Amino acid sequence: MTISRTLYNRCKKLIESNQQGLKYDAINAEIQALFGLGHKEVIPRTSRTKQKINFILPADEAKKLQALIKAEIGLDVLTDVYSNGDRVVNAAQHNDEKIGANASQDIILVNNATGQLKLNQEVSTLFPSIHAAGLELRHKMISSIEHDAIIICENFTPMYYLHQLKHNPLFEHALVVYRGDSQQGKRADEVKRFIDRHKSNLPLYYFGDFDPEGFSIAKSFRVDGLILPDISQFSAFTNIDLQKCAGKDKFFPQLSQGMTYLHQSTYPQAWHAHINFMNQHQLGWQQEHLLSANINWQLYK
Structure with a gap:
């Protein structure tokens, strides 16, 4: 498995969030499914606020996620920039032109x-x-x-x-x-x-x-x-x-x-x-x- 740039950036954001939580969405659900880490926190709706669902990643799991990404693609989420060529370069080397490539890179x-x-x-x-x-x-x-x-x-x-x-x-x-x-x-x-x-x-x-x-x-x-x-x-x-x-x-x-x-x-x-x-x-x-x-x-x- 090679994680995408989008998934990599979200993992980085989660690891840096220190249990503050991020809005639970499809990408956070993907992280939970792939790595079995984190959990949903549901904040009930009140008369003044809407119901909120956050994705929480405890500190010990953040370190584990960081280690998993390091083992998977050889990058440290907190220090290394995910850079893997543009889409034409990737199209010549992979079956997926979008793998790790940001169209606006450089x-x-x-x-x-x-x-x-x-x-x-x-x-x-x-x-x-x-x-x-x-x-x-x-x-x-x-x-x-x-x-x-x-x-x-x-x-x-x-x-x-x-x-x-x-x-x-x-x-x-x-x-x-x-x-x-x-x-x-x-x-x-x-x-x-x-x-x-x-x-x-x-x-x-x-x-x-x-x-x-x-x-x-x-x-x-x-x-x-x-x-x-x-x-x-x-x-x-x-x-x-x-x-x-x-x-x-x-x-x-x-x-x-x-x-x-x-x-x-x-x-x-x-x-x-x-x-x-x-x-x-x-x-x-x-x-x-x-x-x-x-x-x-x-x-x-």
């Missing part, structure tokens, strides 16, 4: 505000008459980047609105990379591998939502700077204008303790004015809303 989406990608000592020009989100590339084939910086873009929509920023020198000369889905095993993992490989050669900036999560994501990437609205222009907006371009439920729901504000002390000094402004107004602003408002973007290091 793929990232890149773009530039002027529509010119400068990679591997070559210049690739996108359609001048069509505003494109960029090109999907195999990042392991990128040996050199002839841009001045790498910008991580949080959301997908701004990727094909970058042409609006082509006169901003920061975007004009940078390689913009779409962060992708943050779920484990999705495109975000490939972006992280790409960033880890090239961040020592180029400055790394983050272009995301102006909200608590945006600051948190930027911090997690250990960026050299954060691209935010020009605070002198943005702070001059009226309360009505700020409300109009604010995303729905982009402030309090993102804070880990409800009404607790984002603590600026853990973030660079250059970001404090924006954090104070956000906390003061108790609002968060998404990239799409800010782009529609034609605000000026600046780099804060």
